[in-house]
Amino acid sequence: MKDTDVLDSPNAIEFKSVTKKYGDVVAVDNLNLSIPRGKITVFVGPSGCGKTTSLRMINRMVEHTSGEILVNGEPNTAQEPHKLRRSMGYVLQQAGLMPHRTIVDNIATVPRLNGTSAKSARTEALQLMETVGLDTSLAKRYPAQLSGGQAQRVGVARALASNSSILLMDEPFSAVDPVVRQDLQKELLRLQSELQRTIIFVTHDIDEAVLLGDYVAVFAVGGRLAQFGTPEEILREPADDFVASFVGRDRGMRRLTFAGASDVKIHPLTSQHTPWQQWELKVEDGKPAGWIIDGRTIPGGSLFVEGGTLRDALDSVLSSPSGVGVAVDRNGKVLGLLKSEDVLAATEAERHRRYGVNA
Amino acid sequence: MNIFDKTWAWFTADGAWTGAGGIFQRVAEHLGYSALILLIAAVIAVPIGLMVGHTGRGENVVVAITGALRALPTLGLLTLFALWLGLGLVAPIAALVILAIAPLLAGVYSGIAAVDKVTVDAARAQGMTESQILRKVELPLALPLIFGGIRNAALQVIATVTVVAYINLGGLGRYLIDGLAVRDYPRMVAAVVLVALLALIVDALLALLQRALTPRGTR
Incomplete structure (x- = not known):
């Protein structure tokens, strides 16, 4: 101990x-x-x-x-x-x-x-x-x-x-x-x-x-x-x-439950709600309301709440239909988007930090 | 006049209810014997039932004894005790106490043993002593089954206590034995009706008492 x-x-x-x-x-x-x-x-x-x-x-x-x-x-x-x-x-x-x-x-x-x-x-x-x-x-x-x-x-x-x-x-x-x-x-x-x-x-x-x-x-x-x-x-x-x-x-x-996700970059939304490839995030009253593709709206995945763990961040990416996670603040308002490569990089960095070796 | 008219006539005859040998006196004697017998049986059966139900020790013995007691013929027992102890109150009381012990013991033992083991375990884990568990948890929860035993015993005793008249004691059995001796069948029918009514009334009163005593959460 x-x-x-x-x-x-x-x-x-x-x-x-x-x-x-x-x-x-x-x-x-x-x-x-x-x-x-x-x-x-x-x-x-x-x-x-x-x-x-x-x-x-x-x-x-x-x-x-x-x-x-x-x-x-x-x-x-x-x-x-x-x-x-x-x-x-x-x-x-x-x-x-x-x-x-x-x-x-x-x-x-x-x-x-x-x-x-x-x-x-x-x-x-x-x-x-x-x-x-x-x-x-x-x-x-x-x-x-x-x-x-x-x-x-x-x-x-x-x-x-x-x-x-x-x-x-x-x-x-x-x-x-x-x-x-x-x-x-x-x-x-x-x-x-x-x-x-x-x-x-x-x-x-x-x-x-x-x-x-x-x-x-x-x-x-x-x-x-x-x-x-x-x-x-x-x-x-x-x-x-x-x-x-x-x-x-x-x-x-x-184990990712014990790692913070503060290093993961949150990509800001543009004024058009960020077309991401062909996916577009639907936002109502500042809150995420699903993804739009080909004119259809598809329910979104789990949301990454500000201050959450790396496990939450990874899940938001994996469960999102677009493969892009959505970060929100504590009131549920959209903060931005999470990219899977950033989350994986953060898990890698966390592992290096844990064993005391530099990347 | 058929037997029912004759029985009615017996009930309504002068002096049938009051005075020496009247119905009121016989009912009082009958209830007196019954209460005494149930009390003595309870003093013996209740502590044994509580201990066996609580500890789980001696279960087999209790089951065997209650079975055996139920099989004993009360009239035979009464004759045996009367020959052995002589006439008087002791012999019939002893014979009927043995009759009443079986349902009382079975009721108390099975009532306590049937209380949910989780509830008892929780009570013990909160820090109740064994006697507190018995008094505050097992006994209140066992009341319905215990009352079942009491009512069962009361019915049996009230019906069977008629046999004490056989050895010259009072009670409603007096009408049966005396009626038979002089072939006064209306008197015998009246006795049977009175015993049945008495048993029903006592059972109803015990049912009311049970309802009043049973904790609300378990009804």
């Missing part, structure tokens, strides 16, 4: 030679891992790799067989399991809300267990509903009346109510549809930028891991930690064949 401030600050959680066996079957094999404070660390891997078991060992929903798990420097066996669990939030895959309690009471569960009065626990719960983007008019509803995405937001609000610095999330977004999942992922990143909790997030989806993780721990079958590092490190230099195959064939594309 190059990140020096992480090295300087104490870790929120440390696994020290932790092994979990069920009979003779090893679920987690001698895990040594330090989880940095205030960051999102993602446990990713195929089914049966021990990622969920490792997560559940932190709050003793699963007891480890040997080794030691330190939470804020203390062994997690130093206090009773239910007290340990109240001190950290937990979000499950299927929300796991209590069907006989209202939304607001579900969120207030942990404060109530800790002896907070019903009134102030509810007040806090209502604030948390706003924090996670839930309409407070849902407060008196029951879980059966919510959509999957709403239920998952309630699950997150309930975990935040413990007011702890540690949040455990076990595949929280894998049971909702892709559109809702994207919303929830964005929401989590927004929340994290405000709250800066230590989040341990389990997923089997490498894209989700790369998107959300400040750090990613890749687990291999047999409960072995194959690699730990930033998403960028893992995509750039997979530690072994397993990690390389797990992160997949698209890893070159995914």
Whole structure:
């Protein structure tokens, strides 16, 4: 790890030679891992790799067989399991809300267990509903009346109510549809930028891991930690064949997510909306509205929004019917056009820069 | 006069309802025995059902015991206990408690065991102790099935508690046994009608109670 401030600050959680066996079957094999404070660390891997078991060992929903798990420097066996669990939030895959309690009471569960009065626990719960983007008019509803995405937001609000610095999330977004999942992922990143909790997030989806993780721990079958590092490190230099195959064939594309596109030249539009060979960009109210060719209008490709990544820039070029990407500002107004050769040159330059060699 | 007219006549006769041996007294005795039996059975069956349902330990034993108890003939049991313990209240109560345990135990055990494991796992992960999980999560969610067991047991006990008259106790069974002895069939029909009505009324009251107690979110 190059990140020096992480090295300087104490870790929120440390696994020290932790092994979990069920009979003779090893679920987690001698895990040594330090989880940095205030960051999102993602446990990713195929089914049966021990990622969920490792997560559940932190709050003793699963007891480890040997080794030691330190939470804020203390062994997690130093206090009773239910007290340990109240001190950290937990979000499950299927929300796991209590069907006989209202939304607001579900969120207030942990404060109530800790002896907070019903009134102030509810007040806090209502604030948390706003924090996670839930309409407070849902407060008196029951879980059966919510959509999957709403239920998952309630699950997150309930975990935040413990007011702890540690949040455990076990595949929280894998049971909702892709559109809702994207919303929830964005929401989590927004929340994290405000709250800066230590989040341990389990997923089997490498894209989700790369998107959300400040750090990613890749687990291999047999409960072995194959690699730990930033998403960028893992995509750039997979530690072994397993990690390389797990992160997949698209890893070159995914890695471009970490490269800025400020070097890519944006070619200005002329007053005639730039005839580009025989293609002409159609502009309405300053916003792109497709491409005109032979008098027909064809819907445009993805737009490159100012300040985006190299992956966005490349996609705008590849998805455009004219082969020319369209750059817009944050209000959606056309800034100019991107040429594929400029984008490819930028990826080349980025690679040289990364390995410290000049072109 | 056919049997129904005669039964009507029995119901409307002077002194049929009030006074010693009247319907009110017999109904009160009948309900008294039934309540006592259900209470004792509940004290035995509910804690066992809760523990087995919550921990999952002893499931096989519970299933085997409830099956076996249901197969026991109550009248035979009553005779055996009466011979063994003598006449009086203890023998019939013991025989009928055994009858009531099976549906109560099955209801409580299966109600708790049927609560969604994800909900229980989530409750534990939030930091509930085992007893909090049982009281605040499993019990409220198991209420419909538990009430099923209670209603089942109540119906069986109210119908069967008539046998206590066989060993000289009161209740509506008195009319059956005494009626049979003197071949007073209208009195026997009246007893059957009264027992059936009583069972229906008690079941309806329990259904109302169940509705009032069942948490809104689970209806």
